[in-house]
Amino acid sequence: MAAARYNPEVDTLATTKISTEVPVGKPGPFQFFRTDPRPGYADLYWTLEFEGDQYLVINPEARARVQRLLRLKKIFTIVDAFGNTTLWPIGMPTNGKTNRWHSSAMKAAEIATEQWVRIESNREIGAYETWGPVAGELTPVEPRLPTQSFDELMNIAFAEFIIDDPDHPVIRRLLFVGG
Amino acid sequence: MRVDLSGYKSIIVLDSEFNFIARDGGRPDIGGRPVPLCLCALELRSGTRWTIWREELLILRSPPFPIDNNTLFVAFVASAEMGVFRVLGWPIPEHILDLSPEFRTLVSGRYAPAGRGLIGALAHFGLAGSTSVVEKDTWRDRILEGGPFSAEERARIEAYCMSDVEATSMLLTAMWSKIEDKFQFALIRGTYTGEAQSFMEYVGVPIDFDTFTLISENWDHIDAQLIARYDRDFGIFDEVGSFSEERFAACLNRLGLPWPRLPGGRLELKDRTFESMVKIHPILRPIRELRHVQSALRLHTMAVGLDGRNRTPLWAFGSKTSRNQPSNASFIFGASVALRGLIQARPGWGVAYVDWSQQEVGIAAALSEDEELMRDYFSGDVYLNFGKRAALIPGHATKATHEAQRESLKVCVLGMGYGLGAHQLAFRIGRPLIYAKQMLKAHRMLYPVHARWSDHNVEEAVLGHLIGRPLETCFRWPVHLGAKGFRRYGTDDDDDDPGYRPNSSRNFKMQANAEMMRLACILTVRRGVELCAPIHDALLIHAPLDRLEHDIAVTQAAMAEASRIVLDGFELRTDVKVFCYPQRYMDKRGKGVWDEIMGLLPRVKKERA
Numbered sequence: 077m078a079a080a081r082y083n084p085e086v087d088t089l090a091t092t093k094i095s096t097e098v099p100v101g102k103p104g105p106f107q108f109f110r111t112d113p114r115p116g117y118a119d120l121y122w123t124l125e126f127e128g129d130q131y132l133v134i135n136p137e138a139r140a141r142v143q144r145l146l147r148l149k150k151i152f153t154i155v156d157a158f159g160n161t162t163l164w165p166i167g168m169p170t171n172g173k174t175n176r177w178h179s180s181a182m183k184a185a186e187i188a189t190e191q192w193v194r195i196e197s198n199r200e201i202g203a204y205e206t207w208g209p210v211a212g213e214l215t216p217v218e219p220r221l222p223t224q225s226f227d228e229l230m231n232i233a234f235a236e237f238i239i240d241d242p243d244h245p246v247i248r249r250l251l252f253v254g255g
Numbered sequence: 256m257r258v259d260l261s262g263y264k265s266i267i268v269l270d271s272e273f274n275f276i277a278r279d280g281g282r283p284d285i286g287g288r289p290v291p292l293c294l295c296a297l298e299l300r301s302g303t304r305w306t307i308w309r310e311e312l313l314i315l316r317s318p319p320f321p322i323d324n325n326t327l328f329v330a331f332v333a334s335a336e337m338g339v340f341r342v343l344g345w346p347i348p349e350h351i352l353d354l355s356p357e358f359r360t361l362v363s364g365r366y367a368p369a370g371r372g373l374i375g376a377l378a379h380f381g382l383a384g385s386t387s388v389v390e391k392d393t394w395r396d397r398i399l400e401g402g403p404f405s406a407e408e409r410a411r412i413e414a415y416c417m418s419d420v421e422a423t424s425m426l427l428t429a430m431w432s433k434i435e436d437k438f439q440f441a442l443i444r445g446t447y448t449g450e451a452q453s454f455m456e457y458v459g460v461p462i463d464f465d466t467f468t469l470i471s472e473n474w475d476h477i478d479a480q481l482i483a484r485y486d487r488d489f490g491i492f493d494e495v496g497s498f499s500e501e502r503f504a505a506c507l508n509r510l511g512l513p514w515p516r517l518p519g520g521r522l523e524l525k526d527r528t529f530e531s532m533v534k535i536h537p538i539l540r541p542i543r544e545l546r547h548v549q550s551a552l553r554l555h556t557m558a559v560g561l562d563g564r565n566r567t568p569l570w571a572f573g574s575k576t577s578r579n580q581p582s583n584a585s586f587i588f589g590a591s592v593a594l595r596g597l598i599q600a601r602p603g604w605g606v607a608y609v610d611w612s613q614q615e616v617g618i619a620a621a622l623s624e625d626e627e628l629m630r631d632y633f634s635g636d637v638y639l640n641f642g643k644r645a646a647l648i649p650g651h652a653t654k655a656t657h658e659a660q661r662e663s664l665k666v667c668v669l670g671m672g673y674g675l676g677a678h679q680l681a682f683r684i685g686r687p688l689i690y691a692k693q694m695l696k697a698h699r700m701l702y703p704v705h706a707r708w709s710d711h712n713v714e715e716a717v718l719g720h721l722i723g724r725p726l727e728t729c730f731r732w733p734v735h736l737g738a739k740g741f742r743r744y745g746t747d748d749d750d751d752d753p754g755y756r757p758n759s760s761r762n763f764k765m766q767a768n769a770e771m772m773r774l775a776c777i778l779t780v781r782r783g784v785e786l787c788a789p790i791h792d793a794l795l796i797h798a799p800l801d802r803l804e805h806d807i808a809v810t811q812a813a814m815a816e817a818s819r820i821v822l823d824g825f826e827l828r829t830d831v832k833v834f835c836y837p838q839r840y841m842d843k844r845g846k847g848v849w850d851e852i853m854g855l856l857p858r859v860k861k862e863r864a
Contacts, residue, residue, distance in 0.1 A: 106714065209714070
């Protein structure tokens with residue numbers, strides 16, 4: 077009977093979090109996060125923004141049709157203090173031009189592989205500021221990294237937002253193709 | 256600071272049973288004072304036990320156990336036991352440890368599977384009392400039914416009461432390691448529940464009992480009259496006097512007014528939405544008043560004793576932020592503001608409502624140590640001062656000349672405390688988004704130290720979560736961030752919570768307010784004032800007219816002292832509103848409806864006659 081008694085200190089049957097929802101976007105201004113440092117948990121993708129949503133354009137023919145609207149982004153896996161996983165796309169330099177928002181975000185993502193940080197936009201300087209705790213108690217606190225592979229996370233996050241067909245409705249609308 | 260309980264010669268664990276029936280076979284006086292039935296105590300060092308039944312209790316002029324400064328009293332919800340002490344005329348002990356708030360500190364912000372009562376606390380520590388939940392409910396119901404009790408029933412009730420004493424003793428042993436390093440704060444909490452809360456629950460709020468009875472007995476008639484009067488131009492209430500969403504939608508269409516909608520398309524009908532929307536469309540104010548009165552005018556549940564006092568458990572530490580959480584249905588200040596007109600001092604007496612002025616801003620100024628904000632707080636009206644410095648109002652503006660602008664500035668200043676966004680601010684004050692953005696930016700620029708402190712509170716909450724450290728007030732009331740963080744009090748819990756909301760913890764330290772309120776209550780009661788109730792940032796007192804001024808001064812001094820203690824020397828101002836008999840307490844927000852109700856009463860009386 078003693079074994080069946082509820083004990084909050086030890087009574088946690090072993091479970092692991094299985095992410096079924098993976099948001100895509102930048103971390104909020106007070107969302108402390110860590111970047112998943114494992115190899116393969118960040119990669120480059122061609123993306124397309126349409127009506128506020130971000131699409132992955134994986135079909136070469138589709139890419140050719142909307143080439144000027146595409147943006148090359150590096151998608152990082154980040155985890156916040158509450159164990160929530162988010163995929164964070166950060167724009168790469170376009171035509172050799174660097175955008176300070178993107179470069180500052182990229183720096184933050186890199187710093188976050190080593191320590192907990194948060195970002196906050198500073199419109200006066202046109203870039204993100206990175207804030208991190210003063211080193212101390214937090215140093216040994218490791219993030220709860222996702223158990224799924226990066227591909228699995230990408231599939232969950234972009235399930236409805238993959239353009240794998242040159243006649244995809246988004247492409248057709250962008251090109252004003254009727255029917 | 257660790258504490259050794261060996262400093263106490265005696266540790267007495269207590270429990271009591273009571274109902275509200277003065278005579279066997281009589282009717283309960285809900286809102287009356289408790290009528291003690293049985294009291295059990297156990298002295299932990301010697302093992303001495305006391306079981307005292309009603310007849311013996313009523314003739315005892317002091318407790319049979321020691322009550323000196325070397326004794327620690329332990330109870331679970333000490334206000335109940337000390338309420339019995341007050342009814343019996345016994346002195347209140349100096350040192351009280353209430354395990355109920357201490358248990359709440361452990362589960363604040365967390366899920367407590369078996370609840371936060373004694374049984375829940377025992378279950379949390381893997382303990383089991385000798386009384387089951389079913390048995391407990393059975394005996395509680397039997398006690399509330401009242402006597403006469405058979406010899407067997409009496410024996411069972413005594414055993415039940417003693418079993419709770421034993422359970423509380425076991426809980427003390429299990430919890431001690433969690434309490435000892437914050438024992439001094441636990442004692443303050445115990446003093447609040449045992450001494451101040453029990454006093455306020457014993458005294459109650461004075462009510463005009465005749466008018467209360469007249470309104471409550473004729474509410475259906477009055478309600479119909481109010482609908483006829485307020486809904487005349489709208490036609491929103493149906494034939495049975497209920498608010499009709501369909502009719503309301505038609506009315507909005509007719510008037511061409513936009514209205515927020517839920518994701519599913521239905522109209523958003525929360526009172527908070529009405530509150531914001533009537534500021535933009537004042538034409539709808541009567542409808543909001545009527546809805547509010549209908550929902551809050553539940554006089555049949557109001558706990559008013561036959562002696563004309565509103566008494567109800569204040570449920571101290573009921574909220575995550577440790578504030579009192581009395582039932583809105585039974586507490587006069589939880590009902591419609593219009594009903595506060597029922598509060599009336601007894602003949603020859605007056606009531607005074609003493610509140611901290613602009614308290615939240617004062618606390619933020621003190622805790623953030625923002626000198627500009629402190630200066631603006633001390634130099635008068637902090638909302639107007641902000642508006643002038645931000646050039647949003649002219650330098651000669653006063654509360655009288657710029658009342659509407661001051662209201663907008665107030666929403667902004669208070670909103671800064673909990674991270675109000677520009678869209679919400681624009682919505683609340685009915686101004687363009689660009690204007691709201693300007694206001695928020697101006698505040699951050701004028702008070703940069705406060706802005707950084709406010710941001711730091713959020714950082715501290717999240718980083719603390721990472722190392723398992725809860726957020727705490729200055730008197731160590733904690734809240735543990737859960738998997739989804741901590742929602743700001745006052746917001747609804749729902750399944751669609753998108754996750755951690757940083758602003759939830761932004762103003763947690765403002766709960767120093769609750770610490771301050773508890774200290775002020777303790778000091779006021781100890782200095783002999785008839786303290787009736789705490790209301791958010793105010794205290795309501797009752798005194799004979801020849802002593803009223805003195806008691807107000809004592810209360811204000813106590814509130815100032817409490818603010819100095821909590822804010823490290825920073826003293827908050829207080830304001831006073833006095834209502835001498837036959838004047839009624841009145842809140843200007845409810846005056847219209849109250850006057851309407853009072854206007855209907857002569858006709859009601861005539862019809863009854």
